[in-house]
Amino acid sequence: MSIQSSTQPIRFFHRGKVVEVRGTHPTRSVLDWLREDARCTGTKEGCNEGDCGACTVVIGELAGAGNVSGEGAVGGLNLQTVNACIQFLPTLHGKALFTVEDLKSQCEMQRDPAQHEKHAVRQLHPVQQAMVDCHGSQCGFCTPGFVMSLWSTYEHHQAGGTQPTRQQLADDLSGNLCRCTGYRPILDAGQRMFDLPAVRLDTAPAVAALTGLQRETTFTYAAPWTGNLAGAATASGTTLPRIDRYHAPKTLDELATLREQNPKAQLLAGSTDVGLWVNKQFRDLGDIIYVGDVGAMKVVEERGDTLYIGAGASLESAYGALAQRVPALTDVWLRFASPPIRHAGTMGGNVANGSPIGDSPPVLMALDADIELRRGEHVRWMPLSEFYIDYMKSHMQPGEFVQGLVVPLVAMRRQVRVYKISKRFDCDISALCAGFAIELDGDIVKEVRLAFGGMAATVKRAAQAEAALVGKPWSQVSVKAAKLALAQDFKPLSDMRASAAYRLQVAQNLIQRLWLETRTQNALPAEATSVWSVMPHITAVAAVTAVPGAVA
Incomplete structure (x- = not known):
């Protein structure tokens, strides 16, 4: 069987469109890409090890895709907070990335059902406005991370028609640290945001885009300087591409084949530990096998x-x-x-x-x-x-x-x-x-x-x-x-x-x-x-x- 040697860019949904990223290093963090390439500087770098929450963003995946449950889905998407500082950019492939800039986009224009026209509703999202109303921010450095955690809570509870208890809010914010404001006004804001006129995420564009991305059966990534393509046929007869630095199998059989042929490769799942090896120990991970696209593993x-x-x-x-x-x-x-x-x-x-x-x-x-x-x-x-x-x-x-x-x-x-x-x-x-x-x-x-x-x-x-x-x-x-x-x-x-x-x-x-x-x-x-x-x-x-x- 011939070996397919084509590669694809990293493709994901961000700021209302599908973004393609080529030629980046496999261990480049989502945070670095946001701040340096996308110029979305609302997301901050604090500890750079997933402890402070200043870099909190929200990742969206299609509900039901890859054995991701539809429980708690928002408009067909599973939304989950993650730390951008320790997430590697290639792992975004086929997903949606939401940052604090998206909240502004939600509020710039909203259709008024009574007047049937678009008009400016407010400058701030209810989550952000509640932080202002309750004096939930002082220096503001940690605020975007808090806002994104609260936004995730806001979307989930709006979709479920419920409001969180104060303790649930505290649990949702347990990964966000603030050194000057104190948590009482931030928790107040978490309750206040549900009292303001609702603004909901329009998930239709993201769902449509991700549905298109999910049609891709395989994803392989390599920087331009990598090559040395090799391949092996899986038991099902499909071609399994292999790349020098980053491999993203879709099935257990593909994963097993890759692992057996490259036993020294670094397995990567959530990068909550491996990400620190890069950020704090400056390790070169060599070959990486990412297991996050193997639905059967979830x-x-x-x-x-x-x-x-x-x-x-x-x-x-x-x-x-x-x-x-x-x-x-x-x-x-x-x-x-x-x-x-x-x-x-x-x-x-x-x-x-x-x-x-x-x-x-x-x-x-x-x-x-x-x-x-x-x-x-x-x-x-x-x-x-x-x-x-x-x-x-x-x-x-x-x-x-x-x-x-x-x-x-x-x-x-x-x-x-x-x-x-x-x-x-x-x-x-x-x-x-x-x-x-x-x-x-x-x-x-x-x-x-x-x-x-x-x-x-x-x-x-x-x-x-x-x-x-x-x-x-x-x-x-x-x-x-x-x-x-x-x-x-x-x-x-x-x-x-x-x-x-x-x-x-x-x-x-x-x-x-x-x-x-x-x-x-x-x-x-x-x-x-x-x-x-x-x-x-x-x-x-x-x-x-x-x-x-x-x-x-």
Whole structure:
């Protein structure tokens, strides 16, 4: 079969039209392109690592495309906030990019149904006007990021015919930092914006443009200086183009072929970690295989007696599905980074990364999850608790990639708790994270899982502490034995986040807390042990229905 060597520009919808970008570097950020090439300087650079939210933009994808759920769609588009500073420009292909400049365009002219003519309505969008009315901005540097987060909330709730609670607004803004205004007037603005005359996004042009872009079956990108085109036929007989620096397969078979032929290439999903390698460590990533266009990787669904989470499913979708089934996971879901990070990042990437302070592995280990690995046509499974070998090392073989995560539904029937300990309540890296699951037979411990992150070079289960509990009465005596055994399971290190002594003591105290909350007599209610539970907050099930892209 002949090899097709043609390439395409990066094509996406921006400022009311389809934009074509050629000859840019594969790791050029969306933020740099906006400010330097498009001259859209409303989007700001703050931390350049996805923490401050000054660069927040909104990405739109066709609802239902690539297994992106239509839940919470706005006019046929799934709108999600992301950090432009760590998103690579080629990943925009086939999508829509909305920035603060688009809000002005929405308000320049609006048809008046009564007069049947166009006339100026206002200079500012309701989101922006509310920020003015409520004095939500001082220096103004962070304001465009806040405005875009609020705009996303505005569009979703307008489409659903609801208004967010103040706590929902706080959750939506947890990835936006302000150093001078304070959050009270910004939250006031979030409520005020719904009182102003409505201005809705006209999604028809974007939907039409993206529908045209989605007709393209493949996308490959290379800068002019790259070449060395090669190809391989997939099992379906279609031609799979390969390019020196950036590859964007559409199917699992194409991804498997690419990965097997180029095992040293850098896999890229949400770039919430990889983006920092470029911005902060100035790494040259070499060949990149982007998995974000593989729709089958984004699936989150029940398969038989398991919940299957594709490795490309966003953290928001994955945690939403888990929390819907295990409401106790709502805490760690909403405290895992920020909405823009959860929208872009993937649970599969968080697991594959192998960081000892990743919050997903302790949760999944507590739920007896298996990891699904693929190399070429071969697929294998292994318990996640056995996957990690040493610091940032795993049993993944060359040419292999994480295809999915498999969580048995029966494990979700146990009493599950996840405790995240960090210096900040929101949007912070854990000093330690504990995932617990316990099943009692009367007052006897039948099964228990105690998984910890931040306590060793890898996330792992506390085998000796578990052994001290299984088959024993669920009592203070057994808890004391488990706490002593925990000192044999872990020898934590001291670092900038916590000392070794603090980590061990807190880990032991969390076992005590588990007992207090799950003991057979006089178990303490959540409001007695968790500040989160007494905050006015959405329930896990309600949260899932409000999250665009969540798949049940």
